[in-house]
Amino acid sequence: MTEIIQILATFTSPENIGTTPQSVFWLLPLAVAGCVVYKAMKLPEIRLGIFLREVFALLAFLIGLLFIIVLALFAVTAIST
Amino acid sequence: MQQRKNHIFYLAMVTLAGWLIPGGGFFLIKETRRAIIIFVTIAVIFIIGLYVGSTGVIDPVNAKLWFAIQTLTTPLVLYIGFISSNYHEVYARPQEIGQIYTSIAGMLNLLCIINAIHKAYDKATADKVK
Numbered sequence: 001m002t003e004i005i006q007i008l009a010t011f012t013s014p015e016n017i018g019t020t021p022q023s024v025f026w027l028l029p030l031a032v033a034g035c036v037v038y039k040a041m042k043l044p045e046i047r048l049g050i051f052l053r054e055v056f057a058l059l060a061f062l063i064g065l066l067f068i069i070v071l072a073l074f075a076v077t078a079i080s081t
Numbered sequence: 082m083q084q085r086k087n088h089i090f091y092l093a094m095v096t097l098a099g100w101l102i103p104g105g106g107f108f109l110i111k112e113t114r115r116a117i118i119i120f121v122t123i124a125v126i127f128i129i130g131l132y133v134g135s136t137g138v139i140d141p142v143n144a145k146l147w148f149a150i151q152t153l154t155t156p157l158v159l160y161i162g163f164i165s166s167n168y169h170e171v172y173a174r175p176q177e178i179g180q181i182y183t184s185i186a187g188m189l190n191l192l193c194i195i196n197a198i199h200k201a202y203d204k205a206t207a208d209k210v211k
Contacts, residue, residue: 010132011131011132011135011136012135012136013135014134014137014171014176014179015132015133015134015175017174017178019173019174023174023178026133026178029126029129029182030126030181030182030185033122033123033125033126033185033189034185034189036118036122037118037119037122037123037189037192037193040115040122041115041119041192041193041196046112046114046118051118
């Protein structure tokens, strides 16, 4: 019972997250969740192997695309300064 | 006429089930695997949001729009909002991340509810044709 109360108590105080560049990685689980839910809705039939492959493909595409955008923006900034 | 009423009632039940428990709409139309995946995913990101930002990220007083979106996850949010509104406030990055996580859980659940209604409608009309 004490353990349950202790676990619940952790939800009453926020975690310590600084405004560092690394804190952007907190968006990764959201990207995974978006891909999982999207594929769970769109696939005509859910089979574990196919589902995981589709989720991974979408996630890789999404992260790859974002990475290219980041590189492009970085290049533009570097050239203009 | 009776059949039409039953049809609307069925769609309303799917909507309500999807709101009460994420993935509940899919469970009602016998898409159990979809329901489990959606439930686990939405529940996990909602709980991560609450863990990072604490229950203070559900704030019906100072963040009304965020709260409205968060309530799409489950009616339980209304209760959490009620107990957290006169309890404490959260600021800075934890609040930001917690609010984004819990709100995206709500928006994903809205998508799932709409999709479940669409699938239920398709099934009901296909059964009628048979």
